[in-house]
Amino acid sequence: MLLQLKNFKVSLAFLSVLLLLVLAACGDSEGTAQGEENDQPAESNQSDNDEDATEDPAEEEVAGNDWPEKINMGVIPAEDQTSASDRVNEFAEELATHLGIEVDVFLGTDYNAVIEAMRTENIDIAFFGPFAYVLASERSGAEVFSIGGKSEEEIYYTSAIIVPKDSDAESIADLEGKDFLFVDPASTSGHIFPRAKVIEDLGVTNDEVESVFGSVTFSGSHDASILAIVNGDADGAAIATDVMDAMLDQGVINEGDFKIIASSDPIPRGPDAYRSNLPEDLKEAIREFYYSYENERFFEERGINGFYPVEDSAFDVVRRTAEALGMSPEELLN
Template sequence: MQRRTFLAAAAAAVIAAGAGAMPGRAEDPETLKVALLPDENASTIIQNAQPLKDYLEQALGRDVELIVTTDYSSMIEAMRFNRIDVAYFGPLSYVLAKSKAAAIEPFAVGVKGGSPTYQSVVIANPAGPVKAIADIRGQTFGFGDPASTSSHLIPRALLAGKGLTAGTDYAFAHLGTHDAVARAVQAGQVQAGGMSEEIYKKLVERGTIDPAKVVVLEESKPIPNYPIVMQGELSPELKAQIRAAFLEMKDPAILKSFRAEGFAATDDQAYDVLRETAQILNLDLAKMN
């Protein structure tokens, strides 16, 4: 009887999970799980973020586990099902996560040059057929992850503003990360692509891409920067500690992981521009991951 009762309870739990129930984590977890956006190679991200791990462990008085998911969609799902506590999202991936997990809270945004914004760029190989935006017509364009702001949504909107519709006026491929887009353009695998301007500059600085083989054709308008987001179910005391740890972060070695000079407070309304852009492009956010 006890075994049948246990199996029935287990089956009920599986059914509940399939119906959308969200398994929760403790309000005050002993180990804080912090996810970083998988916009570059995962091992590079983790290695560069070790100063962040050390800082947060000291500031919060608990263990911190850094996580880089396989792609944007798996990070959104991890946040949705409470498998991570704090996350560094791209603007669009945050909007997608918020649409699935209303309780999550953006609380800090990266600031550089005094501004909480960044830009997307359209790049091309100067040896190829694309010398200007108009030349993208009839070619193949490289986007990053479908849930990426600066490597999908914004360059797609920029091209649309120039009269170029994805799938009609040009073919496209989703290549995953920003650095994958840059390498594909450099190798001539795609004739042009979209990516974060900051990541482009960093790849040039590292020597990952050759600026003689990958050039910027156009920059986007400013985009609200990447938000730091936490689970709304965390205890008020822990949330206050996490918020303070980021807003008071000053060490350049730590901030380097976020391509920022510091953090400012933010909220959900700051990202309405992404929702409006998706609507203009007739993109259904619910189907984008």
């Protein structure tokens, strides 16, 4: 009996050890499985993170987009500052909406102010007179892209020399010794081309032009010169016919208020140009806005029907005229 009990205790002990071994084995298996389950999400998360790092939508959205927070638009004073400001501010606001960035307007006091502002990158886009653009392309890296006109073929205008309606003058020669107005030293139609016309018609040299008239003054804008003639405050003036036509259309002046006694050869209209070092996609967006722009009031005031593409070569006639005068950019601007 004692022997049987002893054997039973040994068997029980053996079974206990065996049970512990089985439980331990099961525990390791479950631990391993649990560990594998814990590791799997970690691998999955890492893979997801890698994909996120590669395909981050925010990064794709700004990739290559180095646009400035705002751009500045410069305006040459071709007409009354107040009315031009109202019109251009409206235009700038619409451009800002199209681009999604702020657009501020810089009203230059003269041609040189806008050219210099672009050279120092204080303005990014500007409306220039034809010769002012030539200077800006040489000095300030201006790149022409748009020109206003009646159509893509009608992008030219002329310079005219006008006198008061009751003037006895019928030609430039009749203005010798009289008071004469140019617009601005760098104005294509308000100085460069009419100056060349004076030289051609009177057979004088460039240095003798001022001595032809009793006095020569720069009015600062085409509309100021036109109004001076209409009001009888000057004997003769050189003006742009597109500004004259716009003032006629608006009823500011009437055809009977003045007389035209001379006209120049066709001149390309004043173009729009931006800094050549602006981001290419920004320049493309600006072009898209101009070419698709529709605002009858704006076009009526500018005397155009729309904006059209234009190449730098269109202004070679302006360069040739300046060369014929033998005038340096510094002389034209001072």
